[in-house]
Amino acid sequence: MTTLALFGAVLAATGAMRVVELAVSLRRVRADPGAAVAEPRLFPAMAVLHLALVSAPFAEVVLLDRPFSWSIGAMAAAILAGATALRIWTLASIGRAWNVRVVRPTVIATSGPYRWIRHPNYLVVILEISAIPMLHGAWCSAIALSGLNALVLWRRIRTEEAALSGVPAWVQAMRSKARFIPGVF
Numbered sequence: 001m002t003t004l005a006l007f008g009a010v011l012a013a014t015g016a017m018r019v020v021e022l023a024v025s026l027r028r029v030r031a032d033p034g035a036a037v038a039e040p041r042l043f044p045a046m047a048v049l050h051l052a053l054v055s056a057p058f059a060e061v062v063l064l065d066r067p068f069s070w071s072i073g074a075m076a077a078a079i080l081a082g083a084t085a086l087r088i089w090t091l092a093s094i095g096r097a098w099n100v101r102v103v104r105p106t107v108i109a110t111s112g113p114y115r116w117i118r119h120p121n122y123l124v125v126i127l128e129i130s131a132i133p134m135l136h137g138a139w140c141s142a143i144a145l146s147g148l149n150a151l152v153l154w155r156r157i158r159t160e161e162a163a164l165s166g167v168p169a170w171v172q173a174m175r176s177k178a179r180f181i182p183g184v185f
Contacts, residue, residue, distance in 0.1 A: 002060075003073070003136060004066040004068075004136065005015040006059065007058065007061065007068075007123070007135055007136040008036070008058055010048070010060050010132065010133070010135060011053075011055075011057065011157060012054070012144075014053065014054050014128075015051075015054035015106075018050050018054070021100050022100060023170065024099075025099045025100040025101055028096070028099050028103075029099065029101055029103065035103040035104045035105075035106075036101050036102070036103050037101070037102040037103065037104065037159065037160070037163045038165060039101070039156070039159055040101055042152070042155055042156055043101065045152050045155075046100075046152055046156065049129075049145065049148050049149060049152055052130060052141075052145060052148075053128075053129055053145055055169045056133070056138070056141045056145065057133035057135075057136065057138035057142075057145075058138075058139040060133070060140055060141045061136045061137065061138050064140070066136060066137040066138055066139075067137060068136055068137060070139060071135055072134055073136065073137075075134070076131040076132070076134035076135045077135060079127055079130070079131040080127070080128065080131040080132060080135070082087075082127065083124045083127035083128050083131065085121065085126075086113065086122070086124050086127070087124045089112050089113055089120075089179040090114075090120040090121050090124060091099060091114060091121075092112060092115055093109050093112025093113060093114055093120075093178075094108070094114070094121075094164060095107075095110050097109060098121070101162045102156070102159055102163055102170070104166070104167060105164075105167065105170070108167070108169045108170050108173050108174075110173045114173075114177075116177060116178070116182040117177055117178050117179060117180055117181070117182055118161075118174045118177050118178070118179050119180060120178065122153055122156075122157065122179075123180045123181075124154075125149065126146070126149065126153070126180070128141070129145050129146055129149045130146050133145065135179050138178055151154050155169055157179065
C-alpha cells in the first residue's frame with residue numbers, strides 16, 4: 001500500500017467515525033430533546049470543518065504534490081495515537097453523556113481526564129486537526145483547519161460553558177480546572 005493510499009484510508013476512517021458520532025448524538029438528542037442547546041450557525045460550521053478535515057488534506061496532497069516525509073509523518077502519527085488514547089479515555093469517562101451537540105447533562109463527569117481539565121474531547125479534536133493533515137505533509141490544511149477550529153471552538157466553548165454554568169454540579173466540579181492544559185489554560 002502506498003503512503004497516499006494509507007493516508008486516504010486514515011481520512012476515510014476518520015470520516016466514517018464522524019458519521020457514527022453524528023448518528024449516536026442524534027439518537028441521544030432525540031431521546032431527550034429538551035437537553036439540547038440551540039447553536040444554529042455553530043453546529044453547521046463544525047460539520048463543515050470536519051468534512052474539510054477528511055477532504056482538504058487529501059486534495060492538497062494530490063493537487064500540490066506534497067511529498068511524504070517519514071519523520072513528519074511519524075511525529076503526526078504519534079500525536080494522533082496520543083489523541084486517540086485520550087479520546088478513548090474521555091469517552092470511557094463521560095459515557096452516555098457524550099454528544100457532538102451541546103446538551104445540558106444529567107451527570108457530570110469528574111473522573112478520567114475530567115479530573116484535570118474541563119474539555120478533554122476538544123483537546124482531542126485540536127490534536128487530530130493538527131496531526132491528521134501532517135500525516136502526509138498537508139501543512140496548508142493543518143494551518144487553515146487549525147485556525148478555523150480555533151474560531152469554532154472559541155464560540156463553541158463559550159456556548160457550552162454558558163449552558164453548563166446553569167448546572168450547579170458542573171460549576172462546582174469544574175470551577176478550578178483549566179480548559180485544556182492543567183495549570184495553564
